[in-house]
Amino acid sequence: MIEFSHVYKTYPGPVHALKNVDLRIDQGEFVFLTGPSGAGKTTLFKMISAYDTATSGDVKVAGYDLLSIRNSQIPFFRRKIGVVFQDFKLLKDKTIFENVALPLQIRGDKNPAIHRRVHEVLEQVGLGHKHDQYPEFISGGEQQRTAIARAIIHQPGVLIADEPTGNLDPRLSEEIMDLLERVCAQGTTVFVATHDHEMVKRRNKRTLTLRDGIITGDTK
Ligand code: ADP
Numbered sequence: 001m002i003e004f005s006h007v008y009k010t011y012p013g014p015v016h017a018l019k020n021v022d023l024r025i026d027q028g029e030f031v032f033l034t035g036p037s038g039a040g041k042t043t044l045f046k047m048i049s050a051y052d053t054a055t056s057g058d059v060k061v062a063g064y065d066l067l068s069i070r071n072s073q074i075p076f077f078r079r080k081i082g083v084v085f086q087d088f089k090l091l092k093d094k095t096i097f098e099n100v101a102l103p104l105q106i107r108g109d110k111n112p113a114i115h116r117r118v119h120e121v122l123e124q125v126g127l128g129h130k131h132d133q134y135p136e137f138i139s140g141g142e143q144q145r146t147a148i149a150r151a152i153i154h155q156p157g158v159l160i161a162d163e164p165t166g167n168l169d170p171r172l173s174e175e176i177m178d179l180l181e182r183v184c185a186q187g188t189t190v191f192v193a194t195h196d197h198e199m200v201k202r203r204n205k206r207t208l209t210l211r212d213g214i215i216t217g218d219t220k
């Protein structure tokens with residue numbers, strides 16, 4: 001589902017953010033990515049989402065070869081993945097319903113189908129009763145659940161989450177991780193970057209460690 005071979009990413013400076021990264025994550029796996037600040041985690045996620053391109057090497061995600069992908073194909077590729085951020089990135093002037101519906105509206109789905117699917121996903125994340133609220137008036141945990149709903153609304157094969165619990169207290173963090181595990185159990189590949197070593201230990205999942213742009217660990 002995600003395959004990197006000999007991937008390098010160099011920013012101007014030069015900063016060698018990724019150095020000869022090889023990794024393979026299969027369909028339906030749940031994997032953590034850990035490593036100190038500046039290790040290259042966000043860079044690796046940007047390579048996966050085609051938000052930026054590798055300097056060299058091969059990146060294959062959800063059946064697309066991101067080295068040779070045409071710009072015109074990128075919107076189709078993006079439908080295969082979902083992205084969740086630490087700071088939620090919800091639109092303040094739109095309701096929970098409208099935030100979650102957005103990817104389907106952009107894709108051109110018809111309204112009745114959008115309504116059905118948004119309500120289904122809001123139930124799944126436990127927010128069915130909040131659909132008319134605005135993001136500022138719900139808790140941080142609820143905002144992150146809204147962001148996850150938006151990220152999975154189009155049933156992506158891969159969900160990447162960059163520090164999804166970084167702004168949440170321990171109890172809400174556990175709720176969010178439970179939700180991500182349920183998303184994975186339904187067949188989505190889930191890849192989560194986190195600093196929270198205690199949580200990683202408790203969850204007992206495959207864990208990749210990045211240090212200074214190099215994968216230094218791949219353990220369960
Ligand atoms: P992490 O997410 O693990 O904190 P990043 O992927 O954000 O690490 O950063 C890896 C390295 O690349 C750091 O040294 C960072 O300063 C550098 N970096 C990230 N983005 C850029 C950029 N756009 N231009 C230059 N250097 C960058």
Ligand code: ADP
Binds near residue numbers: 046047083
């Ligand atoms: P920064 O140096 O702050 O990361 P960038 O220009 O690299 O600046 O990123 C711009 C915005 O895109 C940031 O808010 C960043 O969080 C967001 N972003 C980071 N990773 C991804 C991703 N994988 N897909 C889409 N947007 C991303």
